Amino acid sequence: MSELATIAELYTPSVNNEGRYIDSVPVNIQHGIRCPCGSNTVFKSRPSFTTHTTSRRHVEWLERINNDQRNYLAENIRLTEQITQQRRLVVSLSNQLEVVRTELRAEQTRADTIKAELDDTKNKLIQCLMNGPNNYTKGNKHD
Ligand SMILES: [Zn+2]
Numbered sequence: 001m002s003e004l005a006t007i008a009e010l011y012t013p014s015v016n017n018e019g020r021y022i023d024s025v026p027v028n029i030q031h032g033i034r035c036p037c038g039s040n041t042v043f044k045s046r047p048s049f050t051t052h053t054t055s056r057r058h059v060e061w062l063e064r065i066n067n068d069q070r071n072y073l074a075e076n077i078r079l080t081e082q083i084t085q086q087r088r089l090v091v092s093l094s095n096q097l098e099v100v101r102t103e104l105r106a107e108q109t110r111a112d113t114i115k116a117e118l119d120d121t122k123n124k125l126i127q128c129l130m131n132g133p134n135n136y137t138k139g140n141k142h143d
Contacts, residue, residue, distance in 0.1 A: 008032035008042045011049070013062060020066050023053045037061035 011033050014024035025046060026033065032042040033049050037058045043049035052058055065072065 008034045011035045013065075019069070021062055021069075023058075023062065025050050025053060 008031055009026070009029070011026075013021040016022045026049075027046065029043065029046050029049060032044050034042055035049070035052060035058065038061065039052065039055075039057060041052070043052055
């Protein structure tokens, strides 16, 4: 049942010659159809959806979207702008992420180098301790 809900088509009414939304039930409903009027039902057949379009909730919804058409246009424009901004943000964040990844790789390389030097120094110290203090060679002068 949940699989049916995820693949069900979302119903959209048609627009008539006067620019008003009108119901136009799809001829072929293969995987069920959902209605944006607020109904949670997934209609599995054309007759069941056709019956739904006569329900009070659906009729009132169709009336409401016809009355609010200009608002929907404004909302559409606003959402389109928002999507454009969010796409830019995603690109910007992706670029920043790539910069950080590159810096991280460089830091990892530095850390690996330091670790190798420390291991080398540790091995020299161990060697020195095992050979006794008199055998310490001042190979690395830091002063
Ligand atoms: Zn509906």
